[in-house]
Amino acid sequence: MAKIDPKPISDTSVIPNALAFDEPYVPPEPDTWPRPLSELALIGLAGDVVRMIEPETESDPATILFQFLTMFGNMVGRYSYWEVEDTKHYTNLFICIVGQSCKARKGTSYQRVKRVCKGIDPEWDERVLAGLSSGEGLIWAVRDPIVESVAVKEKGKGTTYEEQQTDSGVLDKRLLVVESEFARVLSAGQRQGNTLTAVMREAWDGNRLGLMTKTKGAQCAAPHISIIGHITKDELLRCLTDTETANGYANRFLFVCARRSKVLPFGGKRLDYSQVQDRLRAAIAKARRTGEVPLDPQAAALWEAVYPDLSEPAGGLLGNVTARAEAQVRRLACLYALLDESEYVCFEHLQAGLQAWKYCANSCRSIFGDSMGDPIADDILNLLRRSPDGLTRTDLFQHFQKHKRSEEIGRGLQAIQKAGKGRCQIEQTGGRPTERWFSV
Numbered sequence: 001m002a003k004i005d006p007k008p009i010s011d012t013s014v015i016p017n018a019l020a021f022d023e024p025y026v027p028p029e030p031d032t033w034p035r036p037l038s039e040l041a042l043i044g045l046a047g048d049v050v051r052m053i054e055p056e057t058e059s060d061p062a063t064i065l066f067q068f069l070t071m072f073g074n075m076v077g078r079y080s081y082w083e084v085e086d087t088k089h090y091t092n093l094f095i096c097i098v099g100q101s102c103k104a105r106k107g108t109s110y111q112r113v114k115r116v117c118k119g120i121d122p123e124w125d126e127r128v129l130a131g132l133s134s135g136e137g138l139i140w141a142v143r144d145p146i147v148e149s150v151a152v153k154e155k156g157k158g159t160t161y162e163e164q165q166t167d168s169g170v171l172d173k174r175l176l177v178v179e180s181e182f183a184r185v186l187s188a189g190q191r192q193g194n195t196l197t198a199v200m201r202e203a204w205d206g207n208r209l210g211l212m213t214k215t216k217g218a219q220c221a222a223p224h225i226s227i228i229g230h231i232t233k234d235e236l237l238r239c240l241t242d243t244e245t246a247n248g249y250a251n252r253f254l255f256v257c258a259r260r261s262k263v264l265p266f267g268g269k270r271l272d273y274s275q276v277q278d279r280l281r282a283a284i285a286k287a288r289r290t291g292e293v294p295l296d297p298q299a300a301a302l303w304e305a306v307y308p309d310l311s312e313p314a315g316g317l318l319g320n321v322t323a324r325a326e327a328q329v330r331r332l333a334c335l336y337a338l339l340d341e342s343e344y345v346c347f348e349h350l351q352a353g354l355q356a357w358k359y360c361a362n363s364c365r366s367i368f369g370d371s372m373g374d375p376i377a378d379d380i381l382n383l384l385r386r387s388p389d390g391l392t393r394t395d396l397f398q399h400f401q402k403h404k405r406s407e408e409i410g411r412g413l414q415a416i417q418k419a420g421k422g423r424c425q426i427e428q429t430g431g432r433p434t435e436r437w438f439s440v
Contacts, residue, residue: 034257034362037062041355043348045279045339046072049116052276056268059109060258062359066095067113067228069335069356072280074176074226075117075124078206079288082334082345089331090206091287091338094227096182098236098367099258106230106258107180116273120280128176132227133188135195136218138177139209142225143218145169167218175225182229186239189249197249200227204252229253233367251323257363287338298347299333306354316419317368322361329357376404377412381421384439390425392436413437 042050042065050064057064073091081088097106118125132138146167153159179185189197195211202209203225210219231239236255244250295303310325330345333353337345383399384391391399396409416422420440427434 033259033366034359037065037359038355040348041065041352041359043340043352044336045276045283046336046352048279049113049276052271052273053112053116053268054261056264056271057105057108057112058260058262058264058268059105059112060099060261062256063097063099063106063109063258064113065356066093066097066254066256066360067110068116069093069332070095070226070228071113071117071176072283072339073331073335074127074174074224075121075284076287076338077174078222078224080290080293080334080338082293082330084330088206089327089334090224091331091335092204092206092224092226093254093331093335094200094204094229094252095254095256096229096231096236097256097258098231098233098363101232103260104258105260109258110178110180110228110230116276117280120277120284123172124174124176127172127174128178130178130180132177132179132185132196135197135199135211138196138199138203138225139211139218139220141170142173142175142209142220142223143167143169144220146218173220173222173224175223177225177227179227179229182231183235183239185229186231186236186244189244190239190241197244197247201247201249201252227253236367248323250321253321254328254357254360255321255363255367256360257366283339283341286341290338290343293334293337293343293345295350296344296346299345299350302347302350314419316415316421318364319419321364321368325357325361328360329353332356376408377415380409380412380437381416381439384416384422384437387439390436390438392434396437 039047041047042061046065046068049068050061053059053064054061070093073093076091078090081090083089097104097109099106114128129141145165146169147163148166149161150164150166151159152162185196188194189200199209199211203223206223208219208221209223211217240250307326310329313319314322329350330353333345333350336349336352337343340346340349342349379400380396383396387395393406393409393413396413397404397406400409413422413424416437417424423438423440425436425438427436
């Protein structure tokens with residue numbers, strides 16, 4: 001494959017339609033079920049896998065795409081990456097498939113994609129696990145060799161201590177965690193003292209994993225962990241707390257809405273995946289020799305054009321769970337490039353990453369709506385929308401039947417105002433000025 005000169009070019013006229021989307025990237029759509037995946041997201045090997053499976057399954061095509069990208073990125077391992085400033089982003093994804101229990105065919109889609117990947121790398125087949133419940137357990141699954149001071153007693157010399165390897169560790173640092181009941185994982189992370197969410201954040205970042213304890217604990221210097229979770233919308237809204245959205249845990253996940261695509265009373269037929277498996281083996285082998293995957297000039301021009309919109313902060317729970325748009329798009333684009341055995345992210349790879357992210361962003365809008373992620377703020381906002389004449393703090397205090405402190409109501413009002421969903425009007429009275437709040 002001929003190499004592309006990665007240097008920027010000053011004459012943008014030689015970039016053929018670099019900024020002319022066949023289907024322009026636009027901010028997330030209104031609060032509806034997300035539109036079907038754009039064909040621009042179904043390019044290369046990933047698109048071929050989706051098109052091969054889709055006619056023979058009731059699964060949503062989006063679940064096939066994102067689970068395939070996640071499995072591929074984990075199989076590649078900690079070899080290929082893209083870098084921004086001093087931070088390397090590897091090819092591991094965290095995804096959460098959200099759909100109705102027993103009807104969205106979440107498990108069916110996983111089994112289809114797992115069958116495509118099975119046998120490609122027999123060692124990796126053993127690195128697909130479940131049972132996520134604690135940070136310590138996650139680290140243990142990818143632990144480095146453990147060396148501890150061990151007491152050695154020698155006759156006539158007393159007790160001495162020497163460093164000995166007490167555990168050989170895990171050689172393969174790749175780990176794909178698959179949780180068909182992801183609500184259980186979210187609930188486990190909420191338990192007091194549980195370190196799971198903190199360790200998962202570090203795992204997505206690819207940072208060293210380890211916990212500061214009094215005794216020698218397991219550590220992993222170079223983890224490569226991916227997660228596939230399945231959950232219903234009701235469970236997700238109930239289990240995802242405000243703390244988890246605020247600490248950057250939720251926005252490390254790509255949320256993917258899923259529903260049954262068609263009715264096949266006898267299921268789809270078995271498929272011959274041999275040709276796509278040969279291509280998958282070749283893509284993995286090339287990716288492990290690639291290292292950094294930069295943007296080519298056309299992709300760089302496109303990235304410069306869309307970056308301001310991607311990085312624009314939004315308010316409320318929706319804004320929190322989509323706050324890592326830039327990093328997610330670049331990871332997706334990198335995976336598309338590696339599947340094409342390309343050493344650069346080209347225009348079509350970045351465009352595919354943008355369209356894949358668009359589906360996830362619209363899934364978040366469908367799931368979370370305009371929720372503030374704070375029950376008090378959500379209650380206040382709903383009340384303001386039903387009160388065209390506005391409400392004072394006294395009105396709100398009475399609404400909560402004096403069961404909420406003034407500070408709690410104040411924090412809720414500040415959150416609404418910060419999200420651009422409420423405004424405050426100061427009314428002069430004979431005494432202290434009064435705040436009257438309105439929805440926007």
